[in-house]
Amino acid sequence: MSTAPIAFEVSRATRASRIGGAAAVVFVAFLASFPWWADHGWMREFNEMACYLIFAMMWNLLAGYGGMVSIGQQAYLGLGGYALLVMGNFGGVNPFVAVPIAAVLTMLVALPVSKIAFRLQGGYFAIGTWVIAEVFRLSIANVSAVGGGSGTSLTALRGIEKATRVSVTFWLCLVAAVASVALVYWFLRSRQGLALLAIRDSEIASESQGVNVRATKLGVYLVAAFGAGLAGALYFLGNLRISPDAAFTVNWTAFTIFIVMIGGIGTIEGPIVGVVLFWLLNKYFSEYGTWYLVGLGLLAIVVTIRFPRGLWGYVAHRFDLNFFPVQRRLVLHEPPKD
Amino acid sequence: MTGWIDTIVQGVLLGGLYALFAMGQSLIFGVMRLTNTAHGDFIILAAFGAFSLVLAIGLPPAAAPWAAMGALLPIAFGVGYGLQRFVLNGTLGKDPLPSLVVTFGLAIVIQNVLQEVYSADPRSIESGGLNIASVPIGADLAVGTLPLLIFGIAVAMAVAMQWLFDRTAIGRAFRAVSDDRDAAELMGLDHRHVYALATGIAFVLVAIAGTLHGMKTTVSPADGPALLLYAFEAVIIGGMGSFYGTLAGGIILGVTQAIGFRIDPGWGIWAGHVVFLAMLLFRPSGLFPKTR
């Protein structure tokens, strides 16, 4: 009997992930029905939050999993928006088709930029990326063809009926938001993702285990740029107007840091929780203007020092919940009794 | 030709101010590898602090800014010491994220509180006409008295900081803690106190820089991030760990911006950023890297 092989399987699904998955499908289907009955204002609000979610998922991947704390991801958000504008206004590309292309173009720009950004580490990387974003902002503000500093409108959408435009934009945002969560989830479960988690624990140890640290980090950086470009293209597709100050403002990253830290950095659920919270705070407190922003800043400080795992991290730890299991669990089966 | 010489001279003098912005940052980098993303906002906070002190002191305009600066220095030291001791020390570690998020949060708090208290309008510290006085150099060249003064202070501060770092007991403690924190603890140092002293001194530099900046030009609550970037660029261009390097980095940045502005006002700041990025690409350790 002692020769009987121990039966086991490597499992990643948890009970929560199965129930959560089913609930998510129902919820997304419900959202997808919005264009037939919901208020335009709701959809606009959703679009904006979807862009924040995509952007936050990517920042979380970059900083929370990749250890690359950037304050300059707005560079790629702005580039995504401007790529959409140029393709739509000057290239005659259908703006909806241009959205994914804009994200790919943004990723291509990130490749050479990474050469410069990767010269810096830690805190220096953070500020260095901010400088890079400023270079993009100032460069585009000097191009009069796209309206210079005051920006311009997305004229390519003029021929499209408003109802169609609003519905398609909404669906694109929904699909992109779901896809960005799926993309990050898939990435983390892939070999690359495993390598990334190893690097997060110890860069030197994983290097010695044959993990190509540089290539993995580059991969994360490019995926994050793609996502930021996607968020930017979608945001300005819904907004119809773009300017360098709106596209490249550091506020994008500021709010995102808030969302991710409050929600729970280094988890997939965190940014989702964070965006919902941000949406609620924004809805009920943004009328307080500067004091609202002071409150957000203080909240981010307190959470970082006192609750570094964020809201979701706390809940997940307390109740052992995990809707997006990235880790592998070894499940042993009872050997057959004889 | 005179025009270009004028541009270069203005750039050098501007670089002195940038070097002053940068020296506090340079000290904090050097001692504890902390990136304070609110650095620029603290400079602006200091400028507004000096602005209010000038109004409160009620001395003649020629003396008031200097008195305000003098009064601000001990306050700044206390704020820096306390901030490091009670907030930032807790965020230090292998992971740069906590310190970055906390200082970024501070930046947002400072900007918005300033906006609430002082409104978004630009303000300037009255200096009894010092900001428009000039000193003639040669036949058709004149430089502003205040920029010249600021440059002189920047050079003096670079010398003083380098001396402090290289020749004094406190500088020795800074270097020792930076080299090997555990070994320094074995000598009886309390690294939390040493870090707090470094930030306190950095904030004294911030107070000097902020007051002079407010005297030279107008400041508004949202100006901080730009100053942070200039300070950071000056530190990296100059090379980590040398205050003379930081001074040189500030001057290079100032001259580049001045030349850029002269060619086309839209590209001045841009030119500064690009020179910084080029530096990263071709000489990532800066002009005067620490040798030992």
Add this chain to the structure above:
Amino acid sequence: MTALLATRNLESFYGDFQALFGIDFEIAQGEIVAIIGANGAGKSTFLKTVAGLLKAKRDAVTFEGEPIGGMPTGKIVQRGVALVPEGRRLFPSLSVEENLLMGAYAKRPGPWNLDAVYGLFPILAEKRRNPGTALSGGQQQMVAIGRALMSNPKLLICDEISLGLAPIVVKEIYDALPSVCAGGLTVIIVEQDVSVAQRVSNRLYCLQEGRVTLSGASQALSREQISQAYFGV
């Protein structure tokens, strides 16, 4: 006779990993005690715990009869405990003299100052302006010992000072020990080389896997006893 330093049932952990299991140790004023043991036996952990670099229960460590376990390192140094760390740990951006001056940071009064250290190791006076890390291994070790003496400790703890040094250099350094102890200094040395440990110390403790397996007067212990305690065979 009360002990200068004593530990009672001292335990130490790295995270969840227990490295020391109830160490009882004592050393009297003026004694030289050696601690021997194989790699990973817990020697360095023991020293780090005594010096406050690792956590410990407050009354598990007493110095001059007062509990000091887990106190901040700085406070322990102020009371007169100096550790020469394994691997010397000189400050690379400080010169030889600056390294020595760092040792005096605690400002404890006593016979040791720059001149006294230069008297003990004259070569250091010549190299005083050089960066500490530009010296040979033996000279660096002299700086590390001098730096610890500069705090005028009552108890000097030396962790593996012979590691990586040529035998002749080791001898030179240990030859300085009697003059160091002339003023009544108490010394703990950790050594891999059993014969050196036995020769220079009054008493000896042997550690194995975080426990004391042997202790006694150095000269009274036989080779067999020691190798039994050392290797557990």
